[in-house]
Amino acid sequence: MHQVAVEEVEDYRRELVQEGVARLLARLGGMERFVKPGERVLIKPNLLSAKPPEAAVTTHPELLRAVILEVQQAGGIALVGDSPGVGSAAKVAKRSGMLAVIEETGAGFVPFVESREVRGSGVYRRFELAAPYLEAERLINLPKLKTHEMMTMTCCVKNLFGAIVGTQKAAWHLKAGADKDLFARMLLEVYRLREPDLNIVDAIVGMEGNGPGSGDPCQVGLLLAGDNALAVDQVAAEVAGIPKKLLYVENAARRMKLPGAERAEVECLGVDPNEVPYRSFRLPHLSDVQFGLPPFLKHRLRNQLTSRPEVVEGACRLCEICVKTCPPGAIRVEGGRLRFDYRRCIRCFCCRELCPHAALRLKDGWLLSLIKKSGTSL
Helix, strand or coil: CEEEEEECCCCCCCHHCCCCCCEEEEEEEECCHCCCCCCCEEEEEECCCCCCHCCCCCCHHHHHHHHHHHHCCCCCCCEECCCCCCCHHHHHHHHHHHHHHHHCCCECCCCCCEEEEEECCCHHHHHHEEEHHHHHCCEECEEEEECCCCCCCEHHHHHHHHHCCCCCHHHHHHHHHCCCHHHHHHHHHHHHCCCCCCCEEEEEEEEECCCCCCEEEEEEEEEECCHHHHHHHHHHHHHHCCCCCHHHHHHHHHCCCCCCCCCHHHEEEEEEEECCCCCCCCCCCCCEEECCCCHHHHCCCCHHHHHEEEEEECCCCCCHHHHCCCCCCCCCEEEEEEEEECCCCCCCCHHHHHHCCCCCEECHHHHHHHHHHHHCCC
């Protein structure tokens, strides 16, 4: 059985978070079970973009503080690193409040800049992952529980995509992002190259709606932890109330028969998530009903059966972040406004995820819109 500890924490007051993390870890044997004196311990939070903590886009700095202190008390050398979706790690860490915590606790800050090649053994045989991610003796994964417009949920496994440095993320979206099942498989292959020793999920305040960057904060009041990322993600999905058919990573893990992929293998310690009064997360915009269709129909009906990004009138500031980060290069500025090439667009929605001004929305194809109105699903 894979054990997942669950603790209630009301808000981000420092003492509440530190006490909650201590209780959480005690159920798993304490931080001493995961960290030995003198070990270099990489803590990998979610540093998606430069937003303040209250936006719920990034891991909360008080959770990072509590984990750093636990690592240091266990005798470990705490390091913090990630590769944001846009902007420098230093800028994102400062805006999110995490840089101040790193400096106050004396932890090391190791932005993911350099990468090393790692050989895979699955569908993909070659990855380049951040050097600090591979070199650390221990890895603690610190994701935020959020909805995700492409994968429905982002938590432990998806957070490890940050080990791919900078613009290489766009290359992987281009290579695998046109197919959700294939993209989920790629995420799992990254996860298996370096499985975290410990996963601690920030679900005190999560994100619902159009996550991971443009959704709305939602109060949950929980911390989750375990040494198997897939097991923790299963409990997190139950907390969020996400239907199993929409959990692409978890479904791919079951097909691959990975440890922790079956709910029957998971035991919850502490708070029973089924007894905590919370409501299910509001899910992202349903943007695709192509799954299960023959390939020739997918190609012919793609624009009709999917959503596409478009500009919210008056909201775009022409910062060109979407232009620079679009994996297939399907966005340009022309005549003082954004233009989209929907034939090239792979519907990864990185543009919406990384837009700092919430200036993009999704417009349904006519057939997708008709299906939604009729209540039919494919």
